[in-house]
Amino acid sequence: MALPNIYTDVNFKNQPVSSGLISDSSSCTVSDSSSALPKKTTIHKSNPGFPRLLLALWIFFLLLAILFSVALIILFQMYSDLLEEKYTLERLNHARLHCVKNHSSVEDKVWSCCPKNWKPFDSHCYFTSRDTASWSKSEEKCSLRGAHLLVIQSQEEQDFITNTLNPRAAYYVGLSDPKGHGQWQWVDQTPYDQNATSWHSDEPSGNTEFCVVLSYHPNVKGWGWSVAPCDGDHRLICEMRQLYV
Template structure:
């Protein structure tokens, strides 16, 4: 009696060790032909781990840029300071030239140190701006413009001078020799309060014994200023009182320059 064919499938599979090590798995299939085929299938290779490293050049670049802009800001600030100082110096020089009117000077060589102040004894030349007249250690400028006393003082101040301060009769005679007798000229003497407290613009003390008032002067009890005026029937040139807001010509005075 013939035996019937028997088909048997047998699968073998090795389980991986619990140690975490991946091993090959083997399988065997037994069929009716009593043949066994063993196939080895390799498990997936372990994945490569990618380590992302930070770029060390990025913070360095930021630091370099920060230092660059800091140095740029410092340089810009220093440049501004230097330019401001240069501009201030140029402006000061310009104002000095405009005020002192020293674009052109007329100079005379000193023959003795007596003419110059003690602080200028080593200087050789005494100078006045062009169109100014020298006398002693002073320079004088006569203007044909007319203005109030305060405006006249301002005009002299812009020239680096002040209204005429008369120190002696000789000085007054020198000045009046070139004045127009039909005009009146402000000098730097005023009584701001009208109380007889006369003041020179250069703070020279007022000496009542060294004045040149006309016979009927001074008069008035309000704010008063002094002008040089000519009285033909009296003694010629002298001092008169006039309102400070009146328009009169002016005489400016400044110290000579020593070079």
Template sequence: MALPNIYTEVNFKNQPFSSGITSDSSSCTASDSSSVLPKKTSIHKSTPGFPMLLLALLIFFLLLAIFFSIALIILFQMYSGLLEGKNTLNQLNHAKLHCVKNHSSVEDKVWSCCPMNWKPFGSHCYFTSRDSASWSESEEKCSLRGAHLLVIHSQEEQDFITNTLNPRAAYYVGLSDPEGHGQWQWVDQTPYDQNATSWHSDEPSGSTGLCVVLNYHPHLKGWGWSVVPCDGDHRLVCEMRQLYL
């Protein structure tokens, strides 16, 4: 009769077989331990000067942009000024000049010229307008022609002018007293000389807003100066210095 299989709990222990085996096991363990260590990685540090160089470039381009902006603004202002000056010159330029041989003491100049339709006398040119306007508007009309309202320097000059005027009209001259305080002043800053005036016998009169016209009084002494309100409409006489070529 066969015997039944009987199983019992058996515990097995690893026994070292030999010193050689132990040595191999230690060697294996050491090798495994070394394989578990993290690999050494190389860290690349950024160059310390790179951010500073980038910052310097940014500042440079910023300053360059500011410089160009300022330059453009200056150029625009210069261009605007040139345009304005050109427009002014276009207004002041005269298409035609009438010139005569110069016999004055002006050096290196052969011809003395006045614009066409202007009359020369002495070193000045004169233009008489038939338009009527206030005193300030009349001065502006003369200014646009490169001139100013008539400034009378002598009796001879006034006689020359009055010979070209209509005795039935009054003509603004460049003399005024805006405040009415007796402080007469010429538009070209010529000093007012009380002893070199041509007032009519009953002038000057008035108190405020005083301007002067050159007019004719048949019962007085002919042509002379009268005071009128500055906002009245009268004809005008413009004066400018002759051009020398």
């Protein structure tokens, strides 16, 4: 069965749109109140124990460095002493030694020794040669024996040496003026002390004599120092440290 057609009038009205936006009276505005609140400041509290820990570590490493330095110095000194003793023994060319019971304060040492035909005095050994040579050759001969020309450090030492010398001879000692400027030097670098010398009354003299000999002056009946040409031939006196075993 066919249904009847029903017609209805429908009117469409266009509502105005303002600025392309549809206004809604029910809309509400929400304001951000968070901007009005004060911001919280985070306070970082320092650890009071941290600086103390750093200070303790610094002190620890400082003490460790000091102890290490002291240990190195002691080891170096011990090593130097061993090298010096070894060097001296090698220079002696296995010469026979004359040893006596040690009464000094040297630790762990029982005997003090000098090579045969050397004379001991106050921790040193002395050798007097009857051969003659120039000053430089004399020093070379002493060096080959592991020694050096005599270095006089006291009147007692000089008296001990001169008691066995021939007063008609002169003996080179380890004092010279290499540049001829009045700058006297000992061969072992012992400082020259003007107040601890044994020059004869008229010495030092001469402008071409820059080496020193021990000589006897009959007019004063005593031994003293005299200058001599370095290329002159004189006897020699060698000196070395005693060996402790």
